[in-house]
Amino acid sequence: MTESIGKTNAELTELVNEALGDQPGCETARITGLQPVPGVRGGRNWEIPSVALGDSLISDVDRAVITIHRRLGRTFHLI
Numbered sequence: 001m002t003e004s005i006g007k008t009n010a011e012l013t014e015l016v017n018e019a020l021g022d023q024p025g026c027e028t029a030r031i032t033g034l035q036p037v038p039g040v041r042g043g044r045n046w047e048i049p050s051v052a053l054g055d056s057l058i059s060d061v062d063r064a065v066i067t068i069h070r071r072l073g074r075t076f077h078l079i
Helices: 009-021 058-075
Strands: 005-007 076-078
Touching: 005 009, 009 058, 009 076, 058 076
Parallel strands: 005 076
Antiparallel strands: none
């Protein structure tokens, strides 16, 4: 397994928001922040607790958030 890259909360939030805005139907959605998962030191040690939908449909955002967390969670960890 490849080591993930450490990012600050602000850096990772920016990356997640960019990825979310690129998803179909999620152009106006934005996450309001990331939250560390207690007891996990690397990998998917963060979660997305809430999203501001804007004009996006919740079904589009749900799908996108799951996809983004899986993809970016393999690449980046929260420091």
